Amino acid sequence: xxxxxxxxxxxxxxxxxxxxxxxxxxxxxxxxxxxxxxxxxxxxxxxxxxxxxxxxxxxxxxxxxxxxxxxxxxxxxxxxxxxxxxxxxxxxxxxxxxxxxxxxxxxxxxxxxxxxxxxxxxxxxxxxxxxxxxxxxxxxxxxxxxxxxxxxxxxxxxxxxxxxxxxxxxxxxxxxxxxxxxxxxxxxxxxxxxxxxxxxxxxxxxxxxxxxxxxxxxxxxxxxxxxxxx
Numbered sequence: 001x002x003x004x005x006x007x008x009x010x011x012x013x014x015x016x017x018x019x020x021x022x023x024x025x026x027x028x029x030x031x032x033x034x035x036x037x038x039x040x041x042x043x044x045x046x047x048x049x050x051x052x053x054x055x056x057x058x059x060x061x062x063x064x065x066x067x068x069x070x071x072x073x074x075x076x077x078x079x080x081x082x083x084x085x086x087x088x089x090x091x092x093x094x095x096x097x098x099x100x101x102x103x104x105x106x107x108x109x110x111x112x113x114x115x116x117x118x119x120x121x122x123x124x125x126x127x128x129x130x131x132x133x134x135x136x137x138x139x140x141x142x143x144x145x146x147x148x149x150x151x152x153x154x155x156x157x158x159x160x161x162x163x164x165x166x167x168x169x170x171x172x173x174x175x176x177x178x179x180x181x182x183x184x185x186x187x188x189x190x191x192x193x194x195x196x197x198x199x200x201x202x203x204x205x206x207x208x209x210x211x212x213x214x215x216x217x218x219x220x221x222x223x224x225x226x227x228x229x230x
Contacts, residue, residue: 011038017115023086049205122215123189138225149217158214163187
């Protein structure tokens, strides 16, 4: 019988380490119950807990605690176009997407838990060309708003801007623009690193929501640029 653990624990990290060392279908099949107990159960409980707070600061983002197809990302890797044919992800990925988004390329909040690193992510990863252009135009049109958001002292204590960038100015944008480094960005994401000890806290959902709340101005800017409600 499945025992639902109320929060992530040392056992969660132990399972992820064992999976990394035994990333094959036979091992996973033999330890499926452990996956359910130590990973999926606490992840779904975490999603429900975040879902209780999310409407208070980001009402258009979704916390979906279904076992499949919801905020908890699949443990199965897509190996079709990868040289790495190991079948399972060795991290827990949890996403809280905008209601208008259909995939991970929409604005969203993200939590990553693994034996190697843990972090909170906010923003938009690999936006499609039209969305990327819209964000860049918003930076040009509202440079003061963007700069205030990016340079906010509290935001920079909790997050670091990350992702890929072009080597030169994007087509159609001024090569001498004072915000060129931001215009060259291909991803608009903020990353906040987490100590594993925080992940194991019973109030981990509140800790994560505190991170999300600090990113409010950043997320509001992106949603505004994409004409999405925030």
